[in-house]
Amino acid sequence: MRNFGNVKKVVVKVGTSTVTYPTGKLNLSRLEKLARVLSDIKNEGRDIVLVTSGAVASGLGRLGLTKNHKTTQEKQALAAIGQGILMQIYEKLFGEYGVVVAQVLLTKDVVDEEKKMLNVKNTFEQLFKFGAIPIVNENDVVAIEELEFGDNDTLSAYVATIIGADLLIILSDIDGLYSCDPRLNKDAKLIREVFEIDSYIESIAGGAGSLNSTGGMQTKIEAAKIAMQNKIPMIIANGENPSILRDILAGKDVGTLFICKEVLSKRE
Secondary structure (H helix, E strand, O other): OOOOOOOOEEEEEEOHHHHEOOOOOEOHHHHHHHHHHHHHHHHOOOEEEEEEOOHHHHHHHHHOOOOOOOOHHHHHHHHHHHHHHHHHHHHHHHHOOOOEEEEEEEOOHHHHOHHHHHHHHHHHHHHHHOOEEEEEEEOOOOOOHHHOOOOHHHHHHHHHHHHOOOEEEEEEOOOOOEOOOOOOOOOOOEOOEEOOOOHHHHHOOOOEOOOOOOOEHHHHHHHHHHHHHOOOOEEEEEOOOOOHHHHHHOOOOOOEEEOOHHHHHHHO
């Protein structure tokens, strides 16, 4: 079931809580490990896409602000400041391992219009041919409500669909999907596999997690719906140690795997 050793295209999404401290400052140690692991995975011959959160939080950190600003104008301005900081760090860290990175900023109209989606797909394919790792974020500065993905969990699922990914991995600050909130209930059980998103699965998805994040388990379930509809396996796992990506590709039983029955039957 978890035989991912031969997957070619992998989308990895890292949340705000994974790439930053609660202060909003970037977690450089974790980012360095992430860059090293992804570079090594790419060296195996895989195509990697990194969908990253953290632009708004990085903007907060650079300005020395701790308040979670909510207005659209504030978030767009903070993203404009923080996005450059993120890419500067990624360029430096991946560059240490000889890997070229490319910034890709998207709005939701790319999945609503076939011509735009094809253009984006072709761009990704050319970046893979160049040996680059695309680093994707929502184009917060120009996005309005009609053009917003709303969260990077959903964005990562759409990116996986556009490129025809073999696997989507969402790294968060939780080990996976639990039967209830493990922060509130010590008897919470980690759900290892999900084959269908039914009313029970939706009922146990909570709200937003950390102060600076926009997503939570609810948005990850929405991402899983998109992935499963497009027959793409998805795993939610804890991103505290980016080496977990190695464990996932090695088929170890970590995190929660979302896989539709049709894909599962082909693997068996």
